[in-house]
Amino acid sequence: MAEVTFTLNGERTTVDAPLNMRFLDVLRVKKNLTGQKEGCGEGECGACAILLDGHIVNSCLLPLGSVSGRDVVTIEGFKQTERFRTIQEAFVHEGAVQCGICTPGMVIAAESLLRHNPRPTDEEIRIGLSGNLCRCTGYNMIVAAVKRATKRGEGLW
Amino acid sequence: MVTHHIAKDYQDALEKLSEGTYRILAGGTDLMVRNRRLSETPVPFASDVLYIHNLDELRYVSEEKGHLAIGALTSYEDLLHDERVPTVLRDCLRILASPAIRKMGTLAGNIGNASPAGDSLVVLRLLDAQCVLESKDSTRTIPYKEVVTGPGKTVIGKREIIKEIRLPEASFDKTVFWKVGGRKADAISKVAFGGAVKFSDENVADFRLSLGAVAPKTLRDEDVERGVKGKTKTEMKDSAEEIVAAYAPLVRPISDQRSNAAYRKEVALNMIRQFITSL
16 A cells, blocks of 8 residues: 555545556545446546546556656546536537447547647547547547537637 | 555666566556456556656657657657657557557557567667666667567566667658558557668668568568668569568468468568558
């Protein structure tokens, strides 16, 4: 066990847990932040995505030992923002949510993309979402939703 | 009992490594998958683990005399968006893994992991990359081609860390990076290919091919390349089949869960042919 301090959704947080604990488990078990899902557990599906220093990463591949001193935003933290509300409206409007398991990761992927590229092309949106799997929508609605968010959220990113 | 330690700074990392029992965990994208067991239980490791993700002093790209220096923890994603990085490396990184994994993955991690299918290794071999290996008591700079010796095997000592990757300055008229995988993102290559060529007037001044996932380590053969240099462009194209034939015995892939040896070999040789005839 070791104490690791980092910023979690804007607040300085210290967790006492093994350094080799997956950060996904730290969030879900220690912090009760269950918006992050475990899909594949090996970095292929993106259901566990979080923002680490403002960029999407897979929390299932991230040991607690790598988070020391870093800035973490989960879907629960991102939910408090105007950007989230814009992406949410777009996902609802375009029918980009079906079973919902991939949705938190998709929203994190969209935010990570738009933060670095506020006006992505369709191709760039697909690349931005390429690490996130969805077995329901067939992806086109999600791509359309991200596009809608860029238009309606002009100036937010 | 395995010890876990977060490096406080680079010197602390070298100190810990000098004990000779630590395995370095940088991005974790290989080690966390390979060692994973059950959900909600810590990932077991066979040796002590040194966590170095927070060593920001190893995140840099700088133009030095004769080479581009890349700090060992610079992520693929950061390299992808850095225009000082050679085009062929960025072409490789653009189709490597996914944005999330590219943010954690590093060239140094790919070298340390030493997978025969490591995509970035194909480019490091193509560009004659050098590796700076450091320990508490020594620093050595050696060519990448001497670092990886086989699947999962390197000459990196237990007390050493990859500190920096160096890409020698080079200019080419055309470079390509191609890969064949199960899907566009997050695919470990069935075959990966890097090619680079430079012409002086109509003559081939430089010619390099590098292939991944077709041999125990990245395949490049300077003897075959030497035979192509000096030819005119037309002569080179006319001898495409001879060049392909020269590579045929060197392409020795295996069958595994991703592909089979016969397919890999045919695709690899087709890529060589395609590169030559497209010039």
